Amino acid sequence: MKVTVYNLKREAVGELDLSDDVFGTEVKEHLFYEVVKAQLASRRAGTKATKERSAVAGSSKKLYRQKGTGRARQGSIRAPHHAGGGHAHALTPQDWSYRPPRKVRIGALKSALSLFAKENRLIVLDTLDLPEIKTKALVTTLETLQVGKKSLVVDSPSNEKLVKSIRNLVEHQFLPPEGVNVYDLLRHDHLVVSREAAKALEARCLR
Structure with missing residues (x-):
């Protein structure tokens, strides 16, 4: 498929031939669910934890003899029903991350x-080379490009002027081609890529 290539003033300066297998394939929305769910699950810290009876401070000695006191039998001051005792069903750290098959991940990205x-x-x-590191100037450029309120900008990480100009913007995000993912794509209105980044994305999906 051929797409129009613009300059920073949104003037057409040429065309770029992109693979139909990457930018013109069937959109399989069910793959979005699988990949985004995996991404969000992998971000979970899973660090919640509470102490069970073996982890709390306190003697393990039996409080008093089993019979003859007229009191209920007790085994340890660290039992869950005592103040300061351990939890009966303690929470333990968990790893929620999982990785869908590669065909699913690449299929979702292509879609x-x-x-x-x-x-x-x-x-x-054609290029995302900015004249200077200036956030306000980049905002003006994005408005000229008509990218809406939220855009994902993709270019080489060596483009220092772009990286430093966009990092203070809340609604716009920069990613290198190797970092583009389904979750960040779907939560933005527009995808802005340089000619080289588009080819890098294409090569990544066709590997």
């Missing part, structure tokens, strides 16, 4: 890229 291309929310730029 997301194709969705942006199909809905005309993919903007390919």
